[in-house]
Amino acid sequence: MNSWVYQGFDTTYQALGVAFDKFYFESDTYLLGKDTVEKGLQSGIFYRLDDGSVWIDLEDAKLDKKLVLRKDGTSVYITQDIGTAQLRYRDFGVEKMVYVVADEQNYHFQVLFEIMKRLGEPYAEGLFHLSYGMVELPTGRMKSREGTVVDADDLLAEVVREARENTMERENIAGLPEAEQEEVIRKIALAALKFFLIKVHPKKRMIFDPKESVDLQGQTGPYVQNAYVRVQSVLRKIESEDLSAASAHEPLNADERDLIGQVYQFPGIIQEAAREYDPSAIANYCFNLAKAYHRFYHEHSILRAENEAARAFRLQLSMAVAHVLRNGMDLLGIDMPERM
Numbered sequence: 001m002n003s004w005v006y007q008g009f010d011t012t013y014q015a016l017g018v019a020f021d022k023f024y025f026e027s028d029t030y031l032l033g034k035d036t037v038e039k040g041l042q043s044g045i046f047y048r049l050d051d052g053s054v055w056i057d058l059e060d061a062k063l064d065k066k067l068v069l070r071k072d073g074t075s076v077y078i079t080q081d082i083g084t085a086q087l088r089y090r091d092f093g094v095e096k097m098v099y100v101v102a103d104e105q106n107y108h109f110q111v112l113f114e115i116m117k118r119l120g121e122p123y124a125e126g127l128f129h130l131s132y133g134m135v136e137l138p139t140g141r142m143k144s145r146e147g148t149v150v151d152a153d154d155l156l157a158e159v160v161r162e163a164r165e166n167t168m169e170r171e172n173i174a175g176l177p178e179a180e181q182e183e184v185i186r187k188i189a190l191a192a193l194k195f196f197l198i199k200v201h202p203k204k205r206m207i208f209d210p211k212e213s214v215d216l217q218g219q220t221g222p223y224v225q226n227a228y229v230r231v232q233s234v235l236r237k238i239e240s241e242d243l244s245a246a247s248a249h250e251p252l253n254a255d256e257r258d259l260i261g262q263v264y265q266f267p268g269i270i271q272e273a274a275r276e277y278d279p280s281a282i283a284n285y286c287f288n289l290a291k292a293y294h295r296f297y298h299e300h301s302i303l304r305a306e307n308e309a310a311r312a313f314r315l316q317l318s319m320a321v322a323h324v325l326r327n328g329m330d331l332l333g334i335d336m337p338e339r340m
Helices: 002-016 026-043 077-092 103-118 152-170 178-198 221-235 244-248 254-264 266-276 280-299 308-331
Strands: 054-057 065-069 097-102 127-132
Touching (some): 026 065, 097 103, 152 178, 221 280, 221 308, 244 308, 254 280, 254 308, 266 280
Antiparallel strands (some): 054 065
């Protein structure tokens, strides 16, 4: 049964482009957690009731009393998480651990982090719960007991279907071999799914709409991809040429200055996203940069610019925008197609 489940996980993760360096199984981590609790009993961190169960008193931290071992000696979730944190530290020597788990588990992680501090773990101050809001569908909240939970594979399949319909309507990739067409559609679908989820601040609840996620005119992953594809389309029309004349282009118009300013902000946006544990900062930055480039593309000629200096400058500026968009989206786990 377990091997069958793991194979199913692998299939879904591969479809989403997700990979892990190491897996930790509860069957391994709970043993270390139990050993830690036994040691903590001896040092007075935990206490045992008459029925044999083991607890920790966190009332002084306004977290109540918490069970860490049942009366029959079996572990609970918090026991397993104690062991998992210790194993991760042993394996990687990390100073920080970020737990990406829904906000329904806020109390659980407050308790876990307080316990690790009292155990004197060297990484305890670096534990962080990236608490995210739940995702709902246009039809309402997903509830397992009511059978309204959406399977990840089904959701991805629906987004792929929407992406295929949108792409085939435009016929922009009709001349590509079928395998390449499918790869483009896959990239668009994954961008639609990931970007729509990531663009919202982690702590906010959101509604995921598959049809809206692939809209080329909305705040979507495909919209950002399209700006990158536009640059590639321009670059395919030129051969290798000397762009040194770009330095003579002056004065810059307002849209050119705006694009330069936005490109210049990229390193700071990455630092902000890391500091705040907020990938939506990068997603929204990429959208705004793509929006600015779309406007620039429509308002100003690139290949037929008014002179050689303007042409060279706008080509270099387009390359810089594409470079930033590709790197920004790559940080979000999103690939950029060359055509779409």
